[in-house]
Amino acid sequence: MADRKLILTDPETNKQLDLSVVAGSEGDPTLDIAGLYPKLGYFTFDPGYGSTASCKSDITFIDGGAGILRYRGYPIEQLAEQSSFLECAYLLLYGELPTQEEFTDFDHDITYHTMVHEKINSFMQGFHYDAHPMAILAGVVGSMAAFYHDKLDVNDPDQRDLAAKRLIAKMPTIAAAAYRHSQGWPSAYPKNSLGYSERFLNMMFSVPAEPYEINPVAAKALDLLFILHADHEQNASTSTVRLVGSTGANPYACVAAGISALWGPAHGGANEAVLKMLNEIGTVKRVPEFIQRAKDRDDPFRLMGFGHRVYKNHDPRATIIRKACHEVLEDLGQADELLDLAMELERIALEDEFFIERKLYPNVDFYSGIIYKALNIPTSMFTAMFAIGRTVGWVSQWLEQSATPTRIGRPRQIYTGATEREYVAIEQR
Ligand code: CMC
Numbered sequence: 537m538a539d540r541k542l543i544l545t546d547p548e549t550n551k552q553l554d555l556s557v558v559a560g561s562e563g564d565p566t567l568d569i570a571g572l573y574p575k576l577g578y579f580t581f582d583p584g585y586g587s588t589a590s591c592k593s594d595i596t597f598i599d600g601g602a603g604i605l606r607y608r609g610y611p612i613e614q615l616a617e618q619s620s621f622l623e624c625a626y627l628l629l630y631g632e633l634p635t636q637e638e639f640t641d642f643d644h645d646i647t648y649h650t651m652v653h654e655k656i657n658s659f660m661q662g663f664h665y666d667a668h669p670m671a672i673l674a675g676v677v678g679s680m681a682a683f684y685h686d687k688l689d690v691n692d693p694d695q696r697d698l699a700a701k702r703l704i705a706k707m708p709t710i711a712a713a714a715y716r717h718s719q720g721w722p723s724a725y726p727k728n729s730l731g732y733s734e735r736f737l738n739m740m741f742s743v744p745a746e747p748y749e750i751n752p753v754a755a756k757a758l759d760l761l762f763i764l765h766a767d768h769e770q771n772a773s774t775s776t777v778r779l780v781g782s783t784g785a786n787p788y789a790c791v792a793a794g795i796s797a798l799w800g801p802a803h804g805g806a807n808e809a810v811l812k813m814l815n816e817i818g819t820v821k822r823v824p825e826f827i828q829r830a831k832d833r834d835d836p837f838r839l840m841g842f843g844h845r846v847y848k849n850h851d852p853r854a855t856i857i858r859k860a861c862h863e864v865l866e867d868l869g870q871a872d873e874l875l876d877l878a879m880e881l882e883r884i885a886l887e888d889e890f891f892i893e894r895k896l897y898p899n900v901d902f903y904s905g906i907i908y909k910a911l912n913i914p915t916s917m918f919t920a921m922f923a924i925g926r927t928v929g930w931v932s933q934w935l936e937q938s939a940t941p942t943r944i945g946r947p948r949q950i951y952t953g954a955t956e957r958e959y960v961a962i963e964q965r
Contacts (some may be wrong), residue, residue, distance in 0.1 A: 539556070540556070540557035540559075540565070541554045541555060541556055541557065542554075542555045542557065542567060543555070544572075544576070546576050547809065548576075549576075551575070551576055553571060553572065553575050553576050553735060554610055555567045555568060555571075555572075555633075556568045559787065560592070562599075562731045563597065563599065566589045572940070577789040579848055579948045579950075581679075581686075581950055583953070584845075585775075586845070588777060589770075590770055590778070590945070591768060591778065591937065593630060593769065593770070593933065593936060594608070594631065595607070595648065595767060595769070595932055595933060595936060596608075596628075596767045596768060596769040596929070597609070597769070597927075598768070598769055598846050598847075600844070600845075600846035600847045600848050600849070601849055602849060603847060603849045603850040603851065603852050604852065604857075605768070605852050605853065607627055607628055607766065607767060608627050608632070610633075612763075612764065612852050612853065612856070613852065613856065615627075615763055616760055616763055616764060617739050617955070618855050619633075619763065620731075620732075620759055620765050621638060621732055621733060621759045621762040621766065621925070621928075622639075622642070622646065622731075622732050624763050624766050624928070625642075625646075625704055625766065626638070626639060626642050628766060628767050628929060628932040629700060629928070629931070629932050629935065630926050639668050642687075645701050645705075646701055646704055646705045646732065647705070647728045648705075648728075649702050649705035649706060649941060650705045650706065650708070650709055650726035650728060650735065651684075651685045651706075651709065651725060651726055652706050652709050652710060652713075653684075655678060655683065655684060656680070656710070657713065657723050658677065658795065659679060660672060660676060660713055660714070660717055663714075663717060665674070665717065665718055665720065667714075667717075667718070667877050668916060669682055669715060669796065669916055669917050669919075669920040670712040670796075670798075670799040670805075670919050670920055671739055671810060672710075672714035672717065673707075673711060673714055673795050673920055673923060674709060674792050674795040674796045674799070675792075675840060676695045676710050676793060677703070677707070677710065677788055677791055678715070678788060678789060678792035679788075680706070680788040681701070681778070681786045681789060682705075683786040684699070684702060684788070684931060687699065688787075688901075688937055689787045690781075690786065690787070695871075695909060695940070696787070696935055696938055696939075697935070699786075699787040699813040699931075700787065700931040700932075700934070700935055701789070703788070703791055703927050703930075703931050704927055704928055704931060707741060707762055707923065707924050707927045708726075708732070708735065708736040708739065708924050709726050711736075711917070711920040711921070711923065711924055712724065712734065712736060712739035712740045713739070713811060713919065714917075715740055715914070715917055715920075716739075716740075718834065718916070720862040721743060721808065722744060723736065724739045724740075724742055726739060727739075728853070729757065730750070731759075732759070732762075733755045733758040733759040734750045734755045736758065736924070737750050737751075737754060737755055737758065737911075738830040740815060751868070752793070753864060753868055754864075754868070754911045755911075757860060757864045757911060758908055758911065758965065759830040760856070760860055760905055760927065761786070761857070761908075761921065761926060762925035763925070764853040764857060764900060764927045765853075765900070765921075765924075765925030765926050766925050766929050767926070767928065767929030767932060767933070768926075768927065768929065770933075771797040771803065772797050772798075772802075772803050773794040773795070773803060773804065773926065773930065774794065774798070774926075774929055774930060774933050775797075776793050776794050776796075776797040777790045777791060777793065777794040777930045777933060777934055778790075778933055778934070778937050778945065779793075779945040780793045780794075780936050781934050781938060781942075782937070782942050782943065782944045782945040783944055783945075786793075787931065787934055788935055790930070790936075791927065791930050791931065793895075794926070794930045795923050796924060798919060798923055799919055799924060801840065801914075804901075804923065804926070805917045805919050806840050806841055806899070806901040807841070807901040807905045807908070807918040807919060807921075807922060808905070808915050808916065808918040808919050809840040809841075809901075810840045810841040810878075810901055810905050810907040811825075811874070811906075811909065811915050811918065812840075812915065813839070813840045813841075814874045814877050814878060814881075815874070815903075817877060818877075818959060819877070820876065820877055820880045823877070823880050823881050823884055824884065826839070826881070827839070827884055827885060827888060830885075830890075831888075831890045839881070839896070840887060840901070840902075841898055841899055841901045841902030841903075841905075842885065842891070842896050842897065842899065843894070843897070843899065844897070844899045845894040846923075847897065847899065849895070849897070850897050851898065851899045851900055853900035854897070854898045854899055854900055854901075854902055854903060857900065857902075857903040857904050857907065858898070858902075858903045860903075860907060861874075861875060861907055862963070864907050864910055864911075865906075865910055868910055870910050872906055872909065872910065873901075874906055874909070875906050878902065878903060878906060882898050882902070897956065901922075904918070904919055904921075904922075910922060
């Protein structure tokens, strides 16, 4: 693209600034405003970062208007249909689909790192039995820096790669252990003869007292959900990982921060909230009442699993999950009235002017909970499932950022507090 510039003139001083238009390989043009404060003395104000690009990235592309999501150029629909989660992990981390040999090595590396230090298991015993799995996940992942502190040099590419693999490999082990802890079950060690998703199911549900048979339909569905959750460019948790990473903090601290950000109901916590909402609605008859509440500006209630900052047409992940939902329930021979309820809610909402005007559609979290429920994953684990998939995105984005010199992320503010005043001694107040 030819050099495009926008010229900004300050009417008070008549000073001018050329703002370069930075173009990526595709996507909306972006104004480079880095010179704004040094040259004109202005900051920009963009709460919620609705108009701000925080970095350049080669990893994931979203076109929210067209409902497009691509990992390293590959459409999510093709990856969902033809790839596997571990192959997508390789793609996101290293930029290309692996050859057979590369994949075998990668699979071996991930498998080889699935066990956690035994002290991590004892550490987990310190949590109360009813601790939320996301609280355990954030705490335990943060603690990994204490267990693997000999390989924390963020300036060493090999150590960074090792930390990325450790995080991808151990996240399912830790998540399953968090669940087992809540059940009072003994630890289940990873079975390395199994694939990534099968291994997770085995760690979640096997007990020493009887054999556990992995249902291939469940493992395939889980793998698909992990693929769909793997990355989503600069969402809140990934931006958190990048911001923490910009300080030079270790990768376990960065990802623990990402987990905490993901937990919020406006982000990854929405999948748990959707199921709670569907249960609360209970019957199709009550759908209009809840739609009404979602539209009421005085009611804080929102339709969980609806709306997205970027997608204003449809969330391609939701389309894939909606279809998978029907297939999985059919394959498992289950019927779930929550699916009927969800579909009716979607139908009514999509015909309603309020939702049409605001371009609110079901997002990735709307149907995922119904699949998790069919796989017997408890509701409290839903966001932890999201975290397992998203770990790949977090570490890929962290690796990308760490490979190039980065300035610490440090936004400014518009100060609206008291102006200077004199300190008054306590007895005179
Ligand atoms: N139900 C009812 N109204 C909504 C909803 C909803 N789910 N989402 C947005 N709106 C309204 C909102 O009140 C606002 O109306 P008005 O213009 O009259 O004030 C308008 O739509 C624009 O909403 P916004 O809050 O400015 O949009 P945002 O881009 O800041 O927020 C969102 C995006 C996803 C946080 C929001 O849509 C939401 O809270 N959805 C429910 C939670 C959810 O499903 N989150 C998962 C997101 S996808 C997966 C992930 O990121 O983890």
